[in-house]
Amino acid sequence: MLKIVYKRHLNEIKTKKRVFRQLMCTFAKQKINDMIDTSAFQGKTAVYYTLGCKLNFSETSTFGRMLQEMGVRTAHKGEPADICLINTCSVTDVADHKCRQAIHRMVRENPGAFVVVTGCYAQLEAETVSKIEGVSLVLGSNEKANLVQFLSEAFVNRNNITTYKTEKTKDIKTFAPSCSRGNRTRYFLKVQDGCDYFCTYCTIPYARGFSRNPTIASLVAQAEQAAAEGGKEIVLTGVNIGDFGKTTGEKFIDLVKALDRVEGISRYRISSLEPDLLSDELIDYCARESRAFMPHFHIPLQSGSDEVLRLMHRHYDRQLFADKIMRIKEQMPDAFIGVDVMVGCRGETPECFEDAYEFVKSLPVTQLHVFPYSERPGTSALKINYVVPEKEKKLRSKRLLELSDEKTISFYEQYIGQEAEVLFEKATRGRAMHGFTKNYIRVELSPADAKPEFDNELIRVRMGDFNHDKTALKATIING
Numbered sequence: 001m002l003k004i005v006y007k008r009h010l011n012e013i014k015t016k017k018r019v020f021r022q023l024m025c026t027f028a029k030q031k032i033n034d035m036i037d038t039s040a041f042q043g044k045t046a047v048y049y050t051l052g053c054k055l056n057f058s059e060t061s062t063f064g065r066m067l068q069e070m071g072v073r074t075a076h077k078g079e080p081a082d083i084c085l086i087n088t089c090s091v092t093d094v095a096d097h098k099c100r101q102a103i104h105r106m107v108r109e110n111p112g113a114f115v116v117v118t119g120c121y122a123q124l125e126a127e128t129v130s131k132i133e134g135v136s137l138v139l140g141s142n143e144k145a146n147l148v149q150f151l152s153e154a155f156v157n158r159n160n161i162t163t164y165k166t167e168k169t170k171d172i173k174t175f176a177p178s179c180s181r182g183n184r185t186r187y188f189l190k191v192q193d194g195c196d197y198f199c200t201y202c203t204i205p206y207a208r209g210f211s212r213n214p215t216i217a218s219l220v221a222q223a224e225q226a227a228a229e230g231g232k233e234i235v236l237t238g239v240n241i242g243d244f245g246k247t248t249g250e251k252f253i254d255l256v257k258a259l260d261r262v263e264g265i266s267r268y269r270i271s272s273l274e275p276d277l278l279s280d281e282l283i284d285y286c287a288r289e290s291r292a293f294m295p296h297f298h299i300p301l302q303s304g305s306d307e308v309l310r311l312m313h314r315h316y317d318r319q320l321f322a323d324k325i326m327r328i329k330e331q332m333p334d335a336f337i338g339v340d341v342m343v344g345c346r347g348e349t350p351e352c353f354e355d356a357y358e359f360v361k362s363l364p365v366t367q368l369h370v371f372p373y374s375e376r377p378g379t380s381a382l383k384i385n386y387v388v389p390e391k392e393k394k395l396r397s398k399r400l401l402e403l404s405d406e407k408t409i410s411f412y413e414q415y416i417g418q419e420a421e422v423l424f425e426k427a428t429r430g431r432a433m434h435g436f437t438k439n440y441i442r443v444e445l446s447p448a449d450a451k452p453e454f455d456n457e458l459i460r461v462r463m464g465d466f467n468h469d470k471t472a473l474k475a476t477i478i479n480g
Helices: 003-035 054-069 093-109 120-124 128-129 144-156 204-208 216-228 253-259 279-286 306-312 318-332 350-362 392-415
Strands: 045-050 083-088 114-119 135-139 161-167 186-189 232-239 269-271 297-302 336-343 367-371 421-425 433-436 442-445 458-466 473-477
Touching: 003 204, 045 054, 045 161, 045 232, 054 083, 054 144, 054 186, 054 232, 083 093, 083 120, 083 473, 093 114, 114 120, 114 144, 120 128, 120 204, 128 135, 144 392, 186 216, 186 473, 216 253, 253 269, 253 279, 269 297, 279 318, 297 306, 297 318, 336 350, 336 392, 350 392, 350 433, 421 442
Parallel strands: 045 083, 083 114, 114 135, 135 161, 186 232, 232 269, 297 336, 336 367, 442 473
Antiparallel strands: 421 433, 421 458, 433 442, 458 473
16 A cells, blocks of 8 residues: 555655656746747748758757747748758768758749848858848857747848847857657657767868757756657757767766657667767666666767778777677667768778778678768868868768668668557558668558558558668558
């Protein structure tokens, strides 16, 4: 009897804490809203365009929700919008080019719209972006957290356009919270921002600032809110997630354990973890104790050559990387492991590439995300003498992509004929429905079997052979 009373009392305390956190969140939003003239937003429409990583998509989704709360409606397809928001990327010169194309297209398709550009390219090339005809406001990494306030002020002073607001890297200290799904099934929870690593090829620390994070308590509250909205899966996003705790003195493993206790969330995935920050404790916890963290890891390697890793100023060697991969596979044989690999960076001689290729080939990883190296102004990689020709970069990329396909297909083949639980995602009526297993195998449900009520539901299926383009395994529902 005492145990029942104690358990009931404990549940009441947890409920009160959750309600308190939600009230404080609502109060904070209300306080901001009270300071803004929302009438300027009423009846307006907006379109959003995102380039780059999952973190950017998460932030854009949050911006959309904030504007919706101000009275802004998302424009229908083909409908000119009053507000255009472009969230940019600057990881390569190709990304920069795509950003400029997107900005010009948004301006052209939405004549007279108030065009806001934010994100990494906006931070690094604010003045350049502000000179693009039609751009109204450019917000850097420190300012985007106050998007609504800046937008409100800009509406009041509409004549003061083509302004840009960015801070130097050392002054980027704000953290813009984000936990949203947009039009997706999965939620993306931003747990960290910025990076202190300053790898020789990378501009991210200059674009996003130094590593910083919110408290575990605030992230738990956001996860609880996602669960209250019906969310079942959350992806943890950030720039250097394993560095979590620099701001608050907390640990990433403690965040994982706290999120694991949030009722209603069935699945968590970690978007990317640097190998030197992927602790054995975390691997063991996910394998043996975790309720909801999936056997799915994404780990940047960048190069399988120790010489190239040294030139990149990475914080590990390939032996450490191999040790982490083997520990994951020993603890979780079914784990899906995605790996980032960069090709053609300065200093990557043909000998270095062959060495790296053979190393990657030897690893029991599932999929490679291959990126050709791109020269970035201001990076110390430009001081490295050996330059890989563009034609050679393409050949190396092709070889690694073919290796990736071989590894992914081999991984999928092991599960043909097996049963699995799949979280399905919404599909257009008359089209095949897709979803993912715990270990991130993509499955496809035929249009005949797909039903709208399957969206965001965990359903037991039997996996069959590959679909037509080998991007998924065909699935049939297991009744009963």
